Amino acid sequence: MRPVGPLVIAIEGVTKLYQMGDETIHALRGVTLEIHRNEYLAIMGPSGSGKSTLMNMLGCLDTPTSGRYEFNGQDVAGMVDDELADIRNREIGFVFQTFNLLPRSDALRNVELPLIYGGVPSHERHERARMALENVGLGNRVHHKPNELSGGQRQRVAIARALVNRPSIILADEPTGNLDSKTGVEILTLFDDLYEQGNTIIVVTHEESVARHARRIIRLHDGLIASDGPLN
Amino acid sequence: MSRILYEITEAVRIAVAQIRANKMRSVLTALGVIIGIVAVTLMGTAINGINVGFNNSMAMLGENVLHVEKWPWLTGEDWWKYVNRPIIKPEDAERLNRLIEATPNSQLETAVFVHAKGASVKAGTLTVSGVTAIGSTGNFARIMTAEVADGRMYSETESDGARQVCVLGSDVAQALFPGRSSLDETVMVKDQPFRVIGVLAKQGSFLGLFSFDNQLLMPLGAFRKYFGIRSGNPSIQVKVRDKNRMDEARDELIGDMRRVRGQGPGEPDNFTINTQDAFKEKLDPITRGIALAGLFVTGLSLFVGAIGIMNITFVSVRERTKEIGTRKALGARRRTILLQFLIEAVSICVVGGVVGLCLTYLLCMAVKIAMPSFPLEFSVGLVALSMLVSVLTGVLSGFIPAMGASRLDPVVALRYE
Numbered sequence: 271m272r273p274v275g276p277l278v279i280a281i282e283g284v285t286k287l288y289q290m291g292d293e294t295i296h297a298l299r300g301v302t303l304e305i306h307r308n309e310y311l312a313i314m315g316p317s318g319s320g321k322s323t324l325m326n327m328l329g330c331l332d333t334p335t336s337g338r339y340e341f342n343g344q345d346v347a348g349m350v351d352d353e354l355a356d357i358r359n360r361e362i363g364f365v366f367q368t369f370n371l372l373p374r375s376d377a378l379r380n381v382e383l384p385l386i387y388g389g390v391p392s393h394e395r396h397e398r399a400r401m402a403l404e405n406v407g408l409g410n411r412v413h414h415k416p417n418e419l420s421g422g423q424r425q426r427v428a429i430a431r432a433l434v435n436r437p438s439i440i441l442a443d444e445p446t447g448n449l450d451s452k453t454g455v456e457i458l459t460l461f462d463d464l465y466e467q468g469n470t471i472i473v474v475t476h477e478e479s480v481a482r483h484a485r486r487i488i489r490l491h492d493g494l495i496a497s498d499g500p501l502n
Numbered sequence: 503m504s505r506i507l508y509e510i511t512e513a514v515r516i517a518v519a520q521i522r523a524n525k526m527r528s529v530l531t532a533l534g535v536i537i538g539i540v541a542v543t544l545m546g547t548a549i550n551g552i553n554v555g556f557n558n559s560m561a562m563l564g565e566n567v568l569h570v571e572k573w574p575w576l577t578g579e580d581w582w583k584y585v586n587r588p589i590i591k592p593e594d595a596e597r598l599n600r601l602i603e604a605t606p607n608s609q610l611e612t613a614v615f616v617h618a619k620g621a622s623v624k625a626g627t628l629t630v631s632g633v634t635a636i637g638s639t640g641n642f643a644r645i646m647t648a649e650v651a652d653g654r655m656y657s658e659t660e661s662d663g664a665r666q667v668c669v670l671g672s673d674v675a676q677a678l679f680p681g682r683s684s685l686d687e688t689v690m691v692k693d694q695p696f697r698v699i700g701v702l703a704k705q706g707s708f709l710g711l712f713s714f715d716n717q718l719l720m721p722l723g724a725f726r727k728y729f730g731i732r733s734g735n736p737s738i739q740v741k742v743r744d745k746n747r748m749d750e751a752r753d754e755l756i757g758d759m760r761r762v763r764g765q766g767p768g769e770p771d772n773f774t775i776n777t778q779d780a781f782k783e784k785l786d787p788i789t790r791g792i793a794l795a796g797l798f799v800t801g802l803s804l805f806v807g808a809i810g811i812m813n814i815t816f817v818s819v820r821e822r823t824k825e826i827g828t829r830k831a832l833g834a835r836r837r838t839i840l841l842q843f844l845i846e847a848v849s850i851c852v853v854g855g856v857v858g859l860c861l862t863y864l865l866c867m868a869v870k871i872a873m874p875s876f877p878l879e880f881s882v883g884l885v886a887l888s889m890l891v892s893v894l895t896g897v898l899s900g901f902i903p904a905m906g907a908s909r910l911d912p913v914v915a916l917r918y919e
Contacts, residue, residue: 331831331912352835359833366916370828374519386512387833389505431832 275307284337297323299493310465312481313474315490325474329441330357363432365442369424371416378412381431402430422453439470513842517849531814532854534807539858539888545796546884560778564647566745569776570738587772590736601758609751614642617736624690625678634717637725653700664723669700673715692728808899815903827915840908847900855892
């Protein structure tokens with residue numbers, strides 16, 4: 271067993287209600303969860319289980335209807351839009367299934383984006399973005415536009431972008447969903463390396479093969495945590 | 503704070519990339535703004551040009567000269583009120599001058615009797631008709647706005663002695679003696695020989711109506727002899743010492759003139775003091791009309807343009823909803839997104855404004871080449887004005903869609919396909 275790092279995320283009794291026409295949907299019915307530094311965590315569950323809602327909550331894209339959410343000791347539950355944006359910028363690195371790169375900007379520009387929103391001066395931005403790209407093995411692709419890169423390379427750019435602000439957690443939503451299996455394995459190997467370097471990684475997936483890379487698996491069912499435990 | 507600066511540079515970069523990627527769409531969208539800017543700048547250049555031309559023409563009249571005449575300028579009606587007034591005589595001018603000399607601290611400097619009539623001027627086989635023959639005393643040189651470019655003005659003695667000498671306007675001189683000096687040549691006016699002793703510098707035309715270069719000055723004595731001064735519309739031109747005290751000078755002149763005419767109290771003036779203000783009053787409604795028409799066209803096309811830009815910004819927001827979600831996930835605040843789309847809308851407008859300005863400039867050049875006398879003046883102020891209008895249009899039309907974009911829920915935006 272690895273030693274347990276400091277607490278990053280503390281969620282307690284979180285619920286989320288959606289209004290869909292006349293119907294009220296209970297996406298989360300009371301989730302309690304703690305995530306520590308340098309954990310590698312997979313969140314699994316069938317569609318409709320509240321998996322995406324929990325991910326949005328963890329990523330500070332959304333706030334709970336009720337319950338507590340503390341991120342590095344800060345109360346996120348009561349934050350307004352712009353405060354959440356700043357938390358996302360500093361603390362969370364997003365990796366999306368569809369990469370979500372800006373099509374007209376080259377790799378370097380894409381990776382620089384979080385630094386622009388973080389108010390980092392331009393020379394330092396270039397430096398850090400270039401280093402992040404080298405870190406994911408794309409040091410020779412910095413000036414390529416997304417459409418000049420393969421799927422795997424695009425996801426690497428996205429990962430570099432997620433890492434560039436040295437966030438507390440990396441939140442990956444089906445990161446291999448749009449990749450062939452060989453490239454998917456490469457990306458997962460990259461995640462393994464990042465975990466070994468001390469990063470905290472949360473992967474949301476419905477694929478067992480992806481989840482198996484994580485050290486801890488949380489299974490959701492009907493808006494509740496059905497199981498939470500180390501990989502067995 | 504530096505962050506907002508980086509955000510703005512990023513927004514400008516994105517906007518430029520966006521416009522370049524959608525050139526056709528951007529230009530079509532900017533069309534309304536282009537037309538608006540062309541309208542506003544053309545209107546501006548026309549008004550500028552008219553004003554400049556007008557002021558040049560006014561300078562020809564002399565801005566510190568009062569004209570004592572029987573008739574007021576530019577008044578068509580009520581002619582019966584003026585028709586029985588006594589005609590202006592040279593003696594009136596002499597008496598005025600004596601009064602001016604006798605008045606301590608007079609605002610008036612000198613009064614000169616001037617009379618003008620149409621004439622034909624011949625030299626050898628060449629004839630120029632429609633020349634304005636002007637008869638005056640030698641001190642007219644102190645009042646007239648044209649300089650004697652070549653030779654000299656006739657003297658007081660030559661004037662009193664009715665010597666047959668003359669000073670030619672530049673056009674007359676050129677027409678009669680093409681390519682050579684006209685000094686000491688003889689021209690025939692009313693079949694009488696006049697020796698040319700001077701040529702006036704070129705002045706241009708007055709309000710595009712008649713030319714000061716198309717005239718001939720001769721001593722009053724000779725004018726009286728061959729043209730007569732008991733008919734037509736003679737005047738006394740009075741030079742004022744200080745052009746900033748024209749009203750005072752005018753009041754003094756009215757008093758003096760009433761004494762010259764021996765008018766009793768309560769009797770209405772039997773003369774009129776004309777100044778260039780009479781023309782200004784006529785000009786104002788013309789420029790106002792142009793401005794009104796221009797503003798209407800400008801307003802309409804800018805309104806249409808603004809709607810187009812608002813629409814295209816809505817489209818742009820919709821197309822890039824997922825990008826907005828991504829940016830928000832990466833830490834873009836509401837302000838960031840708002841700025842991005844506002845700057846995009848403003849950029850399209852500014853592009854439209856620049857294109858509009860270039861079009862106007864080319865149009866002005868074309869008009870200048872085709873019609874050199876047509877008054878158009880391009881100015882820096884107009885460039886600034888049209889840029890301001892463009893930016894304002896962009897901000898106003900981009901605000902609502904940009905606001906909508908900035909308030910998008912990142913979760914919803916990220917899911918958008």
